[in-house]
Amino acid sequence: xxxxxxxxxxxxxxxxxxxxxxxxxxxxxxxxxxxxxxxxxxxxxxxxxxxxxxxxxxxxxxxxxxxxxxxxxxxxxxxxxxxxxxxxxxxxxxxxxxxxxxxxxxxxxxxxxxxxxxxxxxxxxxxxxxxxxxxxxxxxxxxxxxxxxxxxxxxxxxxxxxxxxxxxxxxxxxxxxxxx
Numbered sequence: 001x002x003x004x005x006x007x008x009x010x011x012x013x014x015x016x017x018x019x020x021x022x023x024x025x026x027x028x029x030x031x032x033x034x035x036x037x038x039x040x041x042x043x044x045x046x047x048x049x050x051x052x053x054x055x056x057x058x059x060x061x062x063x064x065x066x067x068x069x070x071x072x073x074x075x076x077x078x079x080x081x082x083x084x085x086x087x088x089x090x091x092x093x094x095x096x097x098x099x100x101x102x103x104x105x106x107x108x109x110x111x112x113x114x115x116x117x118x119x120x121x122x123x124x125x126x127x128x129x130x131x132x133x134x135x136x137x138x139x140x141x142x143x144x145x146x147x148x149x150x151x152x153x154x155x156x157x158x159x160x161x162x163x164x165x166x167x168x169x170x171x172x173x174x175x176x177x178x179x180x
Contacts, residue, residue, distance in 0.1 A: 090151065093152065098150070100124055102123065112125070117138050118138070142155070
């Protein structure tokens, strides 16, 4: 077989059937360092098996790299799906809370208490269950703080004591700097 390339190299390949090695009878014109193959007798013999092994190793490395990237992407997709579900659940809860009966003007930053009548209708009150003398007239469902973006933050406990410490810290910092 004779191969020719753009670098004016004519290569005659002969294959020894027993060893399947390149016999070194090539016609290369030019400096040895520019040869497309080893030209020194001290250079390692390059076999077809070695080339196949290199290709297999490269394929393995590429596959493992791509698999790792795809795993990261899959994890991100699952995380985004969870965030989307959470956002939709919050939006649904916020809508339901906004549809609850309220006989006063709601103001962001205030805490309101949700009660449910026996007929199933829900309403907000400014009174916490502990504020009712003799017990709340209807079943208590929870306390919520109306945020500036008109979302509702559920409070674990009752009243302002359940408010998170970050709001108090921000208020103190603002008061310290004279900004309130």
